[in-house]
Amino acid sequence: MALSFRTRGEPRVCFTFQGDGASRTGTSHEGFAMAAALNLPIVVVLEHNRWAFGTPSTAVAAVKDWADVAGAYGVPAVTVDGNDVLQAYEAARQAIARARSGEGMTIIVAETYRMLGHAQHDAQKYVPDAELIEWKEHDPIRSFADYLVEFGFESDSSLEAIRSEVAAELDEATEGVLAESHPAAEEARTRVYADPALDADVPWTRRPVPGYEGLVSGVSPRLASSREGA
Amino acid sequence: MMDSAATVETTYLTAIREALQEEMRADESVFLLGEDIGAYGGAFKVTEGMLDEFGPDRVIDTPIAEAAIVGAAIGAAHMGLKPVAEMQFIDFIAPAFDMIVNFAAKSRYRTGIGAGLVIRGPCGAGSRSGPFHSQSVESYFANVAGLKMGSPARAYDAKGLLRAAIRDPDPVLFFEHKFLYRRIKEELPVDEEVLVPLGVARTHREGSDLTIVTYGAMVYKSADAADRIAEEDGSEIEIIDLRTLRPLDTAAIVESVKRTGRLLIVHEAPRFGGFAGEITAQVCEEAFEWLDAPIRRVTAIDTPVPYAPTLEDYYLPGEDDIVAAARWLLAY
Numbered sequence: 001m002a003l004s005f006r007t008r009g010e011p012r013v014c015f016t017f018q019g020d021g022a023s024r025t026g027t028s029h030e031g032f033a034m035a036a037a038l039n040l041p042i043v044v045v046l047e048h049n050r051w052a053f054g055t056p057s058t059a060v061a062a063v064k065d066w067a068d069v070a071g072a073y074g075v076p077a078v079t080v081d082g083n084d085v086l087q088a089y090e091a092a093r094q095a096i097a098r099a100r101s102g103e104g105m106t107i108i109v110a111e112t113y114r115m116l117g118h119a120q121h122d123a124q125k126y127v128p129d130a131e132l133i134e135w136k137e138h139d140p141i142r143s144f145a146d147y148l149v150e151f152g153f154e155s156d157s158s159l160e161a162i163r164s165e166v167a168a169e170l171d172e173a174t175e176g177v178l179a180e181s182h183p184a185a186e187e188a189r190t191r192v193y194a195d196p197a198l199d200a201d202v203p204w205t206r207r208p209v210p211g212y213e214g215l216v217s218g219v220s221p222r223l224a225s226s227r228e229g230a
Numbered sequence: 231m232m233d234s235a236a237t238v239e240t241t242y243l244t245a246i247r248e249a250l251q252e253e254m255r256a257d258e259s260v261f262l263l264g265e266d267i268g269a270y271g272g273a274f275k276v277t278e279g280m281l282d283e284f285g286p287d288r289v290i291d292t293p294i295a296e297a298a299i300v301g302a303a304i305g306a307a308h309m310g311l312k313p314v315a316e317m318q319f320i321d322f323i324a325p326a327f328d329m330i331v332n333f334a335a336k337s338r339y340r341t342g343i344g345a346g347l348v349i350r351g352p353c354g355a356g357s358r359s360g361p362f363h364s365q366s367v368e369s370y371f372a373n374v375a376g377l378k379m380g381s382p383a384r385a386y387d388a389k390g391l392l393r394a395a396i397r398d399p400d401p402v403l404f405f406e407h408k409f410l411y412r413r414i415k416e417e418l419p420v421d422e423e424v425l426v427p428l429g430v431a432r433t434h435r436e437g438s439d440l441t442i443v444t445y446g447a448m449v450y451k452s453a454d455a456a457d458r459i460a461e462e463d464g465s466e467i468e469i470i471d472l473r474t475l476r477p478l479d480t481a482a483i484v485e486s487v488k489r490t491g492r493l494l495i496v497h498e499a500p501r502f503g504g505f506a507g508e509i510t511a512q513v514c515e516e517a518f519e520w521l522d523a524p525i526r527r528v529t530a531i532d533t534p535v536p537y538a539p540t541l542e543d544y545y546l547p548g549e550d551d552i553v554a555a556a557r558w559l560l561a562y
Contacts, residue, residue, distance in 0.1 A: 024293035026325055052294055053318075054270030060293040126270060188541035192533050200531040205551035205558075 002040040013099040015092075017045045019114075021052025023069065024061060032105070036073040041099035043092065044107045047082060049114040054126055066109040075105045082110025083140035086147075112140075237417035242382075242410045245389035245418060246276055246350075250314060253396045254284055257312065260396055263290040263299055264316030273318045274352055274411055300326040300349060304334050304401075307347040312396055317351030320405060321365045334401040335376030346399040350392065352408035353381075354447055354498060355535045355546055359408075364535035364542075366446070366499035368475050371403060372508065378402040378428055379475040383449035385416040387473050390426030398428060407447040431479035433486075437466035440559055441486040443509055444496040445472040448547065452496050455552035465560050475505060483509060484517045491522035492559045496552055501529040523562035528555045 002014035022028055023046055035042045048066045050057055063069060070077030078095070080087040088110060095106035113135035117124035148154040154162075189200040240248070254260045261284075262277060268291040271278030281289040292299050296317060303313035317323045323330070330349065338344040355364035371377050380395055380402060382388040388406065395402035418424060434449055435456055442452045449471045456467035468486050472479060487493050493513055495506035506527040513525060528547045536542050 021294050024295050026295060026297045052265075053273070054266040055268070055291050059268075059291050182538050182540040185540045185544035188533060188536050188544040189531060200533045203528070203531060203547070203551055204526075205528060205554040 002035065002042045003038065005041055006038070011100050013041045013043060013096050015043050015045065017047060019047050019049050019052065020057040020061060020063075020066065023066075024052075029072075032073045032075075032107075035105050036075045039102070039104040041102075042105040043095040043099060044105065045092075046077075046107055046109045047112055048109055049112050051114045051118075051124075051127065053118040054122070054124075067107070070107045073105070073107075075107060077107040077109055079109040079111060082112035083135075083138050083143065085140055085144040236420040238420055239415050240385050240389075240418040241412055242385045242388050242406070242414040243274065243276060243412055245385035245416075245424075246392055246406060247278070247280070249389045249392035249396070249424075250277065250280065251283070253312075253393055254280075254288060257396075259310060260312040260314065261288040261290065261306075262314050262316065263292050263303060265292055265294055265299075265318045267291060267316050272316065274408065276406075276411075277316070296322050296324075296326040297329050300329040300334065300347075303347045303349070304329060304337065304345045307334075307345045307401075308337070308343055312346060312348075314348045314350060314396060317349060319359075319363045319408075320351040320353040320367050321362050323349065323351065323367055323403075327370075330371070330377070330401070330403075331374050335374045337376075338400065339376060344399045345401050348392070348395045348398075348402050348404055350395075350404035350406060352411070353405040354407040354409055355530075355542060356409045356447065358537070358539060358542065359535075360537035361534040366405070366497070366530075368403075368405060369499050369504050372476070372503075372505060376400065377476060379405065380428060380473065381405040381407075381445045381475055382473055383407070383410070383414075383434070383446055383471050385414050386418060386424060387426050387432070387471075389418065390424045391428065391473060393425050394428050402428070405446065409447050426473065428474045429477035429479060430474065431470050431472045431482040433482075434469040434471040435467065437468035437490070439465040439490055440467045440492040440494060440556055441470060441483070441490045442467055442494045442496055442552070442556070443470045443472065443483050443486075445475065445505075446498060448496045448498050451547070451549050452552055455549045455556060458549070458553055459556050459560070463557065463560070465556075467556060478505075478509070478512070480509075480512050480516065483513060487513055487517050488520045491520055492562070493521070493523075493525045494528065494552070494555050494559055495525065496528045496547060498530055498547065500532045501527055502532045504529055523559050526555050526559060528552050 005012040005014065018028060032044065046066055052060065067077035067079045078091050080091045082088060091108045095108055098106055113131065115132065115135065145159055149156060190196065192198065192200060250262065262280065266273055267277040268281040268286065268289050277289060299315050303315045306313045334345040334347065353366050368379055368381065371379065378398065378400055380391045382391050392404055395404050435453055442456065444452045449469065452469050456469060459465050459467055468490055470482055470486055495509050497505055506529060510525045528551045530545050530547060533545060536545055
């Protein structure tokens with residue numbers, strides 16, 4: 001995407017987000033090396049959330065200061081408190097300005113914590129309770145709400161109104177999705193290619209054989225035609 | 231109290247863990263590396279408890295870096311160790327493709343130094359896991375000389391083949407069907423060694439009217455279909471469980487086809503470029519005159535593995551497909 005922005009001369013900036021776990025992949029290293037080499041308008045947000053599935057990043061990465069990784073690509077990095085909305089905003093604003101002015105990629109290291117498991121199935125029992133409790137105290141949404149109230153941008157009641165509005169919107173969307181039926185089975189064959197003529201075939205075992213009694217009856221074309229000829 | 235025929239109920243998953251444990255106890259050069267395999271015990275808990283028994287030098291948690299996992303395993307194999315690399319899902323083998331295809335597979339041919347390593351991981355669909363956690367990848371590697379590939383259906387073979395794979399001097403890709411991990415339970419012998427040589431198929435069910443060649447989870451769907459045909463139609467189907475995909479036991483397939491005269495190949499991987507095509511060609515080359523009917527295939531459709539349950543069920547070959555195909559062939 002960032003390459004297309006540069007090619008078309010558009011003043012746009014591409015954001016990409018990854019955790020410390022994904023930052024170890026070869027694909028990630030290659031992507032950043034190339035983005036830096038081509039001076040592409042990219043802001044990388046490296047969420048240092050301390051867990052990659054069931055393994056702490058301290059066990060599988062030698063990096064201490066995650067801003068150091070930027071040196072390998074020859075780009076600047078800035079570390080922010082990832083749970084501080086205003087710090088993150090300011091770092092993003094500067095990185096965007098840099099990218100727009102043609103100075104290329106910036107890495108923002110957001111110090112944070114993974115509060116839920118790797119996926120729905122993962123209750124993350126391996127995460128120390130003390131760490132979860134500590135980071136919960138540092139909830140970015142609550143902290144920012146407190147800030148907004150303290151400095152008079154919002155009141156408790158206006159925030160409550162926003163919360164109810166958002167909750168209602170989410171409930172409605174969730175109910176809508178849950179009420180939908182599953183797609184029709186044969187849709188599985190479609191959308192592999194742009195040209196519908198290239199949709200996957202219906203399996204031959206599920207097709208009637210034209211002019212014959214069909215597969216499930218156990219009549220093969222040869223038998224059927226020999227019968228016809230008889 | 232224990233007699234020589236003692237057995238213990240063992241899941242497909244536990245059988246794999248036992249193979250790893252037994253080989254590691256017997257040979258200090260065997261070690262494991264992969265993502266989340268240590269303290270966490272692996273995404274499917276295959277390596278649970280193994281960090282405690284063997285320590286962090288032999289059960290190595292790695293970064294999310296499949297190319298490096300396989301690359302490190304190749305180097306270790308060159309140095310005489312016997313690495314067993316886990317791909318958390320076999321779909322994740324894709325980033326390691328270069329290391330496997332250009333280094334592990336070609337190492338002996340280029341340099342005379344083999345790469346005796348195992349790359350194992352959960353494959354297969356049916357668990358509502360979507361396109362990145364459900365693939366059958368054997369066809370991606372089928373055209374690469376130098377690789378061996380195992381794909382067990384039974385707990386016994388999972389254990390026995392994996393042990394043989396670890397001892398093998400060449401690179402082995404070992405595909406464990408995740409749908410079977412906890413569903414398949416067998417009585418495995420306690421006192422006798424479970425070791426299954428690579429490259430030898432087994433007869434899962436004897437029959438004289440039609441041969442089904444299959445492997446992995448499709449062995450069970452084929453067996454259900456064969457039972458149904460026997461009950462409803464009175465025909466007896468022979469099922470060959472390949473167990474190993476490369477080297478392919480062509481002799482066993484040809485021997486069976488020469489007796490039954492009819493061949494159906496069933497696999498979970500998509501049809502185009504799948505193993506069924508290769509097997510068809512080999513049988514045509516070696517046993518064409520014995521065939522009484524065209525060779526037919528029952529496979530997944532040629533799409534990615536879909537996520538929605540209705541779509542995934544459509545994607546997968548089912549018992550009904552096998553029954554329909556078998557009846558078509560038997561009536562031919």
